[in-house]
Amino acid sequence: DEFCYTYIQNTFTDIDAYFKQKPLPQIQLAFVKKLEHYEQLFTNAKNEKAIGEFSTSYLFSTKAAQNIYNYNPKAKIVVVLRNPISRIFSHYLMAFRDSFTTKNFLDAIQDDMKLKKKGWGISELFIELGMYASQIKAYQDVFPENQIKILLHDDLKNNPENLLKDFCLFLEIDSHKFIFEEKYNVAAMPKYKKFMGMITDIGVKKQLSKLMPVSLKKHAKKILFTTNNLPKITTEEKLFLIDIYKEDIQLTSKLINRDLTDWLKI
Structure with missing residues (x-):
């Protein structure tokens, strides 16, 4: 059986990190445009559940x-x-951290909303990526109900063990004992904004990231980024976004048969 997993901002990192606690085959992934190249990524996957x-x-x-x-x-x-x-x-903090924007939260969102040319890789899609209803329905219109599993990040945060067991059960694969003490994908801000902006603009950051071993990356992050005094979303900003997302959240709730009223709380 083959499965595909699509995530919403940073949830992938959390689940991926949990599954990496159990050794998996290491493969080099590349951006592929042709089906035969995509299939080559799974050449060594034989006799797997x-x-x-x-x-x-x-x-x-x-x-x-x-x-x-x-x-x-x-x-x-x-x-x-x-x-x-x-x-x-979270998306904004990541974009700010990586110097894709230097503006405050609402200005960055509103500027992105005004762009005429938008799309994956050419704009941030700050608002659009959170409009889940039509995205979920696209899959429900194609796949049978028993082949789609909708999980919530809230459940991963509140009870990761149950969510991961549910994840494994749905895929009919063996679960194993996960370790939940470590936090993954923790938000951070650059200590040296101008420097980070410069190496991002000229492409040096991307190249260094490819060449650096994981241990050195972790050390570099401690030097270049901080997790102290991170900005927090304000009530005004929440109200602005609730007004934008309210209808879509209600539609999403019906589509997945889950109570999402907590998403509308200030």
Whole structure:
């Protein structure tokens, strides 16, 4: 069986980190445009209970659901949704950390909303990525109900053990004892904004990231970034976003048959 997993801002990192606690085959991934190149990524996957991938873009894509079904109508789809308001703020912190924006939260969002040319990789899509209803329906229109699993980031945060067991049960794979003490994908801000902006603009940061071993990356992050005094979303900003997302949250709640009223709380 093959499964695809699509995530909402930072949830992927959390789940991926938990599963890496159990050794997995190490493969070098590359951006692929042709089906035969994609299939080569799974050349060494033989006699496995489940073969799958994690993607950051499949939920938002307007073509992914049908393309996945055309390739494998028996594929299982796992989606983990995060409160769109906390998702967008996390997205902003990441964009600010990586020097893709230097503006305050609301200005960055409103500027992105005004862009005429928008899309994956050419704009931030701050608001659009959190409009889940149409994205989920695209998969529900194509795949049978028993092949789609919708999970919530809230559940991962509050009871990760149960969520991961549910995840494994749905995929019919063995669960193992996960370690939950460590925090993953913790938000951080650059200590040296101008320097980080410069090396990002000229492409040095991306190249260094590819070349650095993991141990050196961790050390570099401690030097270049801080987790102290991180900005927090304000009541005014929450109200602005609730007004934007309220209707879509209500539609999403009906589609996945989950109570999402907590997402609308200030």
